[in-house]
Structures are given as C-alpha cells and as structure tokens.
Amino acid sequence: MSWRPTTLHVSFLTLAGWALFLGVLTGRADLVVVAVPLIAALVAGRWAAAPPALQIHHEVSADRLFETDRVTVTVTLRADRPAPLVELLEPLPPRVRLERGCHHAFFTLRAGEEVRWEFVLRCEGRQRLRLGGPHVRQWGPLGLAAAETRYRAPQTVAVYPHLTPLRHPPRPVRTQTFAGNHVSPAQGEGIEPGDVRPFAPGDHVRRVNWRATLRLNTLHVTQHHRERNADVVLLLDTLSEVGPAGATVVDVAVRGAVTLAAAYLARKDRVGLIEYGGQLRWVKPGSGRAQFQRLLDTLLDASVVFTYVTRDVDLIPPRILPPQALVVALSPLLDPRFVRAAGDLAARGFDLVVIAVSPVAPARAAVPRGPVADLAARLWALERRAQLDEYRRRGLTVVDWDGVGPLDAVLATLRRPHRRRVLA
Amino acid sequence: MLRAAALSLVAVLVAFPLAVLPSPPVSWLAGAALAVAGAGVVARLVPLVTAGGSLALIAYALALVIARPEAGPVAATAFGATLVLLLALVHFAGRVRGAAVGPSVIASQVRQWLAIVAAGFVAAGALTAGGAVLGPALGGTPLPVVVVAAGLGALIAVAGIVVLVSGRKNPPAPTGR
Secondary structure, X not given: OEEEEOHHHHHHHHHHHXXXXXXXXXXXXXXXXXXXXXXXXXXXXXXXXXXXOEEEEEEEOOOEEEOOOEEEEEEEEEEOOOEEEEEEEOOOOOOEEEEEOOOEEEEEEOOOOEEEEEEEEEEOOOEEEEEOOOEEEEXXXXXOEEXXXXXXXXXXXXXXXXXXXXXXXXXXXXXXXXXXXXXXXXXXXXXXXXXXXXXXXXXXXXXXXXXXXXXXOOOEEEEEEEEEOOEEEXXXXXXXXXXXXXXXXHHHHHHHHHHHHHHHHHOOOEEEEEEEEOOEEEEEEEOOHHHHHHHHHHHHOOOOOOOOOOOOHHHOOOOOOXXXXXEEEEEOOXXXXXXXXXXHHHHOOOEEEEEEEOOHHHHHHHOOOOHHHHHHHHHHHHHHHHHHHHHHHOOOEEEEEOOOOOHHHHHOOOOOOOOOOOEO | OHHHHHHHHHHHHXXXXXXXXXXXXXXXXXXXXXXXXXHHHHXXXXXXXXXHHHHHHHHHHHHHHHHOOOOOHHHHHHHHHHHHHHHHHHHHHHHOOOOEEOHHHHHHHHHHHHHHHHHHHHHHHHHHHHHHHHHHXXXXXXXXXXXXXXXXXXXXXXXXXXXXXXXXXXXXOOEEO
C-alpha cells in the first residue's frame, strides 16, 4: 500500500505552474494570485493526516449453492480515526451477475463508526467461485493522492450445476442385492405380482391366489418380484468441448449427470461416476446424501484436459465399473476415442445407454449468426443424425438430447428391454 | 447532478476573462476553453478539463494584458478557487461513476472542498497584504531584477510543491477482524 499522486495532482501542478509563468511573463500580480488557491489545495493535501487503519470483515452468505442461486456478500468496514473517503471495489468473477446492490461503493467514516455494505450476486454457471475480498482505496483531501491495497479474504463458493427433476431415468436391466425401487427378475418378497405356482408347505396363507385355486381345484399361490436397487455408473465424456464458456457441451453433460445422479440416488440406487477425458477420474458407486455431495464435488471440477495419451476403459477397476451396472454415458460423441470406449463397453455386455448431447446449439451460440453459419449448422445436424443412426444400427442405445429441452422429455421416449426371467 | 454543477463552474470560469475584456481574441480563446472544458466535464476527463482551464487562464492573462485594469486580487482568487472546485468536482464525478455513494459522502466532500477554497482565499489575502506592505519598500528596484526574482520564486514554489507532495509516507494496510 503506497500513496500515489493522482491525475488531479498533476492537473493542479500544471495550472499553478501556468499561472505563475504567465504572471512573471506579463508582470501581472493577478495571475500570481490565481495560483494561490491551487497551491493552497496542494499544500492542504500534503498536510492531511495519514490515512487511518481500517478493519474489514468480509463474508458470503453460502459456501455451496446451485446455478442461478444468489449469494449475498457482506463487507463490514470500521475505522478507528475519521476516514474522509474510502472506496471499495469487489471485482466480479466471470459468470456472475450483480443482482442487487453495487459492487463498488464510497464511504465516509467517523471515528469508531462501522458501516455495512451488502450486495447480491447471481451465479450463472457451474464453478468454484472465488471471491478474494475487496480492493480498498483511501482518497486524500480533494482526491489529490490515493492509497490503495487489496484486502485478501479468499472465500470459495461451490456453484453446483442446476438440478432439474427427472421422472423417467433409464431403467436398469439388472438389479443388485439390496432393497430398492426396481422390480427384480428374482422372485421373493415384494409387491409386484409375478407367476402363479402350486402351494408348497411353508407358503403364507395370504399369498394364496383364490381365483387360480378355484379354477384348478388345488391351492395356488402368487409369487412376487423383489424390489431391488441397481448400480448406475455415469460415464462423462470430457475429451472434447464445444460452445461458449459456461454453456459448453461439457457443462450441459454435467447438468444431465447431476440430474441423473439425483434421480437414481432418490431411488436408493448406488451411483458412481467416471470422467473419461484427459484425466481419468472416478467415484466409486455408493448411495445416500454423502455420495451425492461427492458426485457434485467431482462434477464441479469436470473439464477438458488436453492429452495425447489415450486411456482405455480396461484401466477402470471392476469395483468402479461393476459388471451388472447400468452405464449411462453423456457425450457429444465428437471424439472417436469415446465412441470406441462406449462400443467396447457394449460389446462386453454392459447395459449401456448413451445420451448424445448435441454440440450444434452450443456451437451456434459461440459463432455470429449468418446464412453460412445457419447452413453449416443444418448440415452438421443432418450429419450427426446419420451418425447416431449408424450407432443404433451397431446395437448402441443412443438418445439424442439437444441440451436445451428437459432431459426428462428425451428419456421418457426411451424403450428399455424387460428382463423378468423367473429365478428359482 | 455533479456534471451539471461542473458545467456551471465552466461557465463561471470563462466569464472571468470576458468580464475583463469582451473583445474578439479573448472571446475566441474563452469559447475554445468552454468547448474543451465542457467536453472534459461531459466525458469526466480531468486532463481535458485541465486543458480547458489552461485555455481559460491564457484568455484571462490576455484580457489583463490588453485591458490593463487595476489589480483585482479578489477576482483573481475567485478565478483560482473556481479552477480548484471544477477540477475536484470532475475528478470526483469520474471516480464515483457507477458506484454506490451515500449522502454523507457528498456532504463530507462538499465540506472539504469549501474548507480548501476558504484556505485559498485566506492565503491569497495574506499574500496580497504582504505584497502591499513590501511594495513601497521595493519600489526602486530595476525591472530585470524583479522579473528574475519572480521567475526564481515561481520555480522554487513549483519545485517545493513537487517535493512536498511526492514525499508522503506509506499508510498502514487494512486489517481483518
């Protein structure tokens, strides 16, 4: 922090110099007198007391929130001695909009006075929002000199992707051993009726199917399917990225992944995550709120990291990618390495659903509008549709999502095979 | 609001030379000063206002040289005080643009400006009184000596101000609670 003369200081000196020079040149005392108020102001600026020490307290209302949520920044300022003019400026990070108040303010403080300054920010995109604290500038008399510093109070706010309700997540074909919401092919305790079989010793009387018993003249019971949970692994493609910052295909895919994770965890499933990109990162399947938080934190940092190294899905341990798991891949299908990896998983018998996030809309948002761009976008969309049809012909389950409409509407049209074979 | 006040100060500033001598060369210079300083006020640019102020000062000097009126220390001090207020106001308007400013800030700044202008008037009065006392004593001094002494005095004054203002100490940094 150091004093520095401002442009006003230079202006005063210039005009005082001019007045004195013209006074000497013309021999008029009036012009020397004109310089006197300017010199008096400069001297007053010099003789002003040193700026007081400021006590600053900087806090934010939340450290975790979702996209489009608001965070209130509060700065409390206190001076032990009078501060004639204090300027505070909190630089706004990218993808943050000022919702209420002002992030730039001026205050005059009396001795011991405390002022409270508040403004509300709206977080527009997934990020780790870093608010480093305000820039503080104290102005001397008339603004002839200024002393500035940065009050450092690094605070990070995790802005998680926006969560939308999902009623129709892809139904897993295979289930696991723990209780859940999916109807299992295995027979046992449950509420979903299955087959009817002859009564056997040990069967409960309330299981007797009286209609079948009357028709067949022997006691028959209704079997039920068990309700079991499933393992779901979200496979996120971070090999390629298209679109403007904050609205790329990776951002759209992350939004979809969070929505799917929340929907499956609400159904008592175990959800894991694999980020397939320059960095191969994963989260072991698990359930509950802690797992959701783990997934959110991992998805927050999902980004494209360039690398020449191609990592195979063979590297992923089986505990991360269980053989019975439903794999939901979210990808723009722009990088052939991801397409190859998805094909490998399908060929190995994994229950795979590919949600193809369309890169056309984000790419259109990143380039200026024009007839050529419109034509290119239409051609690209047609080419992409043909490409997805080709993948479907190869046996992949592919759902096309433009990233603009709700994911639920897209997934509602997905037809999944029924696999309710009766297990002894 | 601030800009309107600054524009009225620009009008007052260019009125000084015209009040001394409303002749064509002074009017042209005053018009140029009005245009440049007015543009500086609208754009909140202190260097432009300084240029306009310099033009007004030259116009004032020209008017004094041509008209050769009696020395008027009050009008000269008012001219200097107007320059101080104009520059301070434009600089302040530029700083607070787009920022939240409380009424106490404006009141405090106005008090400060008026105090400094009052100090300028007192200093000008003291200088004038000192000049009036010393004038008869130095009445017989040859003109070249007076000019050299005045030039040296002006040079020393400017150099002294530069040294005084640039020799500030660093203030303490703000602390967290």
